[in-house]
Amino acid sequence: MALMPGLQLNIGQQLKLTPQLQQSIKILQYSALEVQQTIETTLETNFMLEIEEERDDERDDLEAARETEDKRDLEETLSAEEKPLDIEHNNEIDSELQMDMEWDEVFSDHSAPSNSPKDPSEYVSAENYTSAETTLHDHLQWQLDTAPFDERQIVLASYLIDDINDEGYLSTELSDLLATLNDNESEGEQPAYSLQELEAVLVLVQQFEPNGVGARSLQESLLLQLAAMPQKPYVVSARQLIKENFDWLSYHDHKRIKKFYGLNDDELTTLLRLIQTLNPRPGRDFSPTQSEMIIPDLRLKRSKSGWLVELNQDAFPRLGVNATYIQLASSLDDSEQNKRIKEQLTEAKGLIKSIQSRGETLLRVGSFIVNRQQGFFEEGEQAMKPLVLREVAEFLDLHESTISRATNQKYIQTPRGTFELKYFFSTGVSQYGSADQSATAIKAFIKRLIDAEDPKKPLSDSKLMKLLEEDNEISVARRTIAKYREAMNIPSSSERKKLNTYKI
Template structure:
């Protein structure tokens, strides 16, 4: 069959997202901190966008801002009391001369100070914070002041570099030795032996914090015990961890008492000593960065009930810079006018996207608060089942939109600051009664366990009966066990053992 060129006509429908819609979707899924970063980046590149500092943040919303921006531009930017049509740049008077070059518009006009470059460059001493000392820095400082020869220092440096934030070695000594010899050994420097690396590791083991650079938990605990005064209990603890560490892991207290000849009081003292050891010796030097959470919504109690409002302090108010639009009226350069038009469209698009984000969050937040009113009055135990589909159907939005509007979006309430997706919970079917939220059931389980007798912990079966008797919540025992494990709560037998030897 011969191949012949031809034309075909196909008809179909295709959905394409406009750039404005794509930007709105991105802004919606951004957290408040990411929106701040986007605004700062755009302010640096778009000369049409500026922060509106004259308006009262508490009294105006985003919609009023856009409307007032448009009216302000129409009133103040027109030369003949008419709105400026930037696309009609050819009609601008070309005889009007400018006393500056276009590139000079972006220069800083602040007069230099005699003592400082710029007043904005000055940083108050109160804004400085001390640098954090990491575990690596702490170990390296101890190595620098230790009287060691060069070869041992090299080995110790590699060991320190291999220590993770928990304080343990990440690589085996054999693998570490291969890396060291590949980088350090040559004709002038003989290859290192495994015994050399072990000697260097023994030196690092003497550094603070105790138990650092261990290869496993057992070695770390033994190193910490070695640094303590050698009392009979310390010696027994070392023997127990070294010889029968599994007994300690499985809480086999009867065997420990029988093997080491201990009574109940001596066993309690021994276990309390072991509990004072740090299973993660490097955690104290781990960098602790407090996560910045900026609430998008605020919940307040009003006379008519709960009031949800946008957090006006989440990010600055934006407006269009009127100076450059007026400057465009004095230009006869079509390219420059087009550039201003593009920048203007970008600025208005960002403002509109932020406005749309706020409106969506307000709608979603208002519905969640209305649905979960009992939670704000009584707490987790009053949480109701809620899924994305229910919110989407009520607000006539897609589930993906609800997902974007609740992920990394926070609401500040009298009970604390919560992520919006925290209020979503699956429902557990009940026999003859309303479904219960999984979050509420977990709260009931935790309350019952907190109130139990430490000497007689409640079993999963007993918890199931108490929930049915007190709260009319009928769930299976395996569901109780699943929720208990999800909250990292041990079983009743494990709790009994732990409560017996608590300090």
């Protein structure tokens, strides 16, 4: 059969994402803080994008409010002037009376210092200043600067301090740290650093404050803290226990500890309370105190007709297109400049449209969640209903991936607090003859029962299972109770009993 050239027509469908759609998906996935950063970056590079000023009606309302307040102050002043002067009981100071000082000198908090601008609005009082935070690295470096170390010890100590994490522990093995150190510092005739040198300097760094810093394990950190204490009988016993049988302490094997060290109940209680005073994370005292900023995308308010979900208008500034450049483009003859203006205009409109689309999607998803989990906002976690992404996607006619992007790192501000939208999703546990229960609700019931239990007689998983079925008509297996309890970092009943016995 001879091969001959020919034409063939194939019909098919192919999905392609346009740049505008890709940007819309990316903006939907961003958190509110990331959207703010994107807006700031675009404002620096795109001259067509601008922040809209206050609307005229809002400005008129503000000016009207100010005029009303000024008029009220004027009426109060006039009414005060019209009152008759009581000569016998008049304690007011004559305005023409000479005074030996000015009011600005008395109320110095409201005036600027002599070496600063005289405008009071430019003065910042002392209580508005905040002190700089000292990090663990800065604190250790300051101690190194005051320590009598030679040059080689300073280099080794600097590498060790840089490797200490925020909790106060070394992050790298000494052998790996030594290899990196020799690669960076060994030059010329200077001898290479040895592991013995590094270990000797580590011992010196471990004497810095806070006690227990620079340890390679929890066991070593506790021993360092005990070594800094006065050598009392129970301190010696605690060091011996942690050094020789640290596993017994980790597993709360108190019977073996009592038998091996010949302790009675009172002595064991004193020993364990001493160990509980130690800090398992010695670097936490220098950790940053500023919490991560969370900007809610949605706000939930109670209205006469029920719950009202609305977008947080303060999350982003109002964006618009600069009309001046559009008029300028129509008068330019240069095609290159017109092309650049059109590109900037397309980018600006695309960003504005993507942010609007993001808000509409979040509003739809948030409204469905609030309508579904209305019991949570009324009663709490015990009224949480099971909810999965598929239900929201089917109801809103959207893809599950879109719902996932719209709930990840998106927050809603409610009367009960600020929650991530993902918080309201949980799997359902099947119940016989009744509606499925949310895993979040079951965890809340378990936690409430454990919080109300007798510390001397903690509730076992089997007892929790019976109480859930009797009091709340929730039927779950004992292994499910254990799984939820471990997920909430709650020890077993036997461990809780031991912890309550030796609790400070």
